[in-house]
Every structure is written in structure tokens, then in C-alpha cells.
């Protein structure tokens with residue numbers, strides 16, 4: 655089967671950073687779906703693994719987590735899906751990636767793709783939706799529906815990125831939170847407003863002063879989605895005493911002592927935790943993806959796709975990685991079909 659991968663970690667401007675490969679077809683384990691991949695999206699984690707992880711001599715790493723495709727075969731214990739089903743999912747960090755014509759995924763972390771979206775539109779959603787959902791409802795524990803979050807403000811740092819683009823929508827659709835996003839360019843600012851942010855401030859300017867300028871002042875919770883280390887002091891300043899911060903990005907060190915004076919709670923979200931540790935509740939990811947599909951099909955959530963980079967091949971994936979590494983992505987980049 656066709657796949658895109660690499661043999662050694664290289665900067666993205668080198669031709670061998672991602673290569674077109676031919677690999678053996680995988681065989682499903684007991685809970686696996688064998689999926690013929692139609693479309694994928696690219697996430698910053700793809701670029702991080704590509705830069706860091708070297709495969710054993712003579713082997714290739716295949717990246718890619720988000721996927722949409724058709725189930726071609728199922729493992730002996732699969733109960734929720736059948737051949738021919740159209741599924742979407744974000745996969746597992748410790749398994750080969752979705753940049754391959756055929757791909758394996760555990761049925762518990764997959765769901766039927768939104769019927770109202772085409773493959774490219776649907777591929778934009780799974781990984782970031784799982785992240786945003788778990789951050790909001792499992793980590794910050796904002797009650798879903800009803801008056802959940804009423805009277806409280808959520809600040810989303812990096813609002814126009816992949817995760818922010820779906821987090822803003824989930825917070826607006828499923829809670830009563832006031833949502834303030836950060837964006838630094840006219841097009842990302844406008845994007846956040848279109849997705850439902852009540853207000854947008856600039857992450858390159860002092861946060862609390864801008865929040866005060868908006869008549870908001872200190873916020874109750876911060877979803878710090880990117881460059882947390884750069885904004886950390888300002889986030890603490892912008893949080894009210896006993897507020898909460900949820901973090902998803904990477905940094906060498908984060909000083910939790912700085913949170914003591916205000917009794918701020920720190921939450922980590924990693925959307926791969928459930929599949930990596932095969933937690934008893936890993937099926938919650940399949941359920942939340944099914945709920946996101948229902949919200950999409952009801953017209954309440956829109957796809958976050960912004961750029962379509964063509965077929966799934968090494969040249970197009972190198973372009974997608976380069977854009978993500980620039981820090982200037984808006985929404986999601988998707989690729990569709992193997993030529």
C-alpha cells in the first residue's frame with residue numbers, strides 16, 4: 655500500500671524529511687477496524703514526532719493521526735462497526751499513523767463520520783475535537799448544557815489554531831461561558847469572531863489590560879493552547895484567585911509554585927492518554943466523536959478546515975508541516991486521496 659513516512663528525523667526543508675513509501679498492508683487485531691483512508695488532517699504533533707523520533711534501522715515512521723475513511727475489515731471482537739461504515743477518528747500515538755492507504759484503529763476511539771460533511775471537512779475535526787472536549791468537560795469540568803459555565807469567562811490562548819477553532823465552538827454551543835479568544839492578525843481575529851468568540855484580544859499585548867479594556871477583567875479559566883511558557887506570567891495575572899488553567903502544549907518546565915498565591919488549579923490535557931494506557935473509559939472518545947458528529951449534522955458546529963493541500967503524498971505533507979511549523983496556521987489543513 656502507499657504511505658508517507660521517513661527513515662530519519664530531518665528539518666522539513668529537506669526532501670527526505672517525508673518520503674513516498676510502499677509498505678505491507680496491516681492486519682486488524684481483535685478490536686481493530688481496517689480503514690481505507692480517504693482524507694487526513696495534519697496536526698502540530700505530526701511535526702514534533704517527525705523532528706524527534708528515529709525509527710529502528712531500515713524501518714520507517716508513518717505519521718498522521720486524524721483520518722476519515724471506509725471500514726474494509728473488522729477484528730474478531732469488533733461489535734460497533736461493520737464493513738462499509740464511514741468513520742472518523744484521531745488514532746493512537748503508539749501505533750502507525752494514518753498517512754497510509756490502509757490504517758488500523760481501535761473501534762472504541764472511532765465514530766461514524768458526520769454525514770453532512772465531505773471527507774476533507776470531516777478529517778479536520780477528530781484530534782482537535784477530542785482535545786477541546788476533554789479539556790473543557792473532563793479537565794476544567796464545566797457542566798455541559800443547561801446553565802453550565804454561566805457567569806464565568808474562559809480565555810482561549812491561540813483561538814484560531816486547530817484546537818482553538820473547535821474549542822470556541824464547543825464552549826459556545828454546549829456551555830454558557832463567555833469566551834474570549836486571542837489572535838494577533840486581522841484574519842485570525844476575524845476567524846475567532848466567526849466561530850463565536852464574544853471578544854478577541856492579542857496574545858502579543860498585555861492580557862489583563864486588554865481584558866479590562868473589554869470590561870471583563872480577571873477570567874475564571876484559561877485554555878492555554880500554545881506558547882504557554884511565553885504567556886505564563888500574564889495568564890496568572892489574568893486569572894482570578896481560585897481560577898483554573900488547562901495546558902496542552904510542550905515546554906521544558908512549568909513552575910507550578912507560581913500558582914500558589916492565587917490557589918490556581920493546573921490541568922494537563924493529552925488526548926492520547928486514554929488510548930496509550932488503554933484506560934477503562936477509552937470508549938468515551940468514540941462517544942464524544944459521535945456527539946460532535948451529531949452537533950455538526952444539526953448545523954451547530956462547523957468544520958474547522960481552512961486549507962486543502964491536495965492528495966496525500968510526501969510533497970504536499972511537507973508543505974503542510976512547513977505551514978504548521980511557521981505557527982501561522984488558521985483552522986486545519988487537510989489532504990485527500992492517494993494518487
Ligand SMILES: NC(=O)c1ccc[n+]([C@@H]2O[C@H](COP(=O)([O-])OP(=O)(O)OC[C@H]3O[C@@H](n4cnc5c(N)ncnc54)[C@H](OP(=O)(O)O)[C@@H]3O)[C@@H](O)[C@H]2O)c1
Pocket residue numbers: 697698699781782785811812813814815816817818836837838839842843857879880881884901902903904923924925926978981982983984985
Ligand atoms: N495535549 C494534546 O492533547 C494536544 C492536542 C492537540 C494539540 N496539542 C498541541 O497544542 C498546540 C496547539 O495546537 P493547534 O493545533 O491548535 O496549533 P496550530 O493550529 O498550529 O496553532 C496556530 C495558531 O497559533 C497562534 N499562535 C502563534 N504564535 C502564538 C503565540 N506566540 N501565542 C499565542 N498564539 C500563537 C496563531 O495565531 P495568530 O496567527 O493569530 O498569532 C495560529 O492561529 C501545539 O503545540 C500542539 O502540538 C496538544
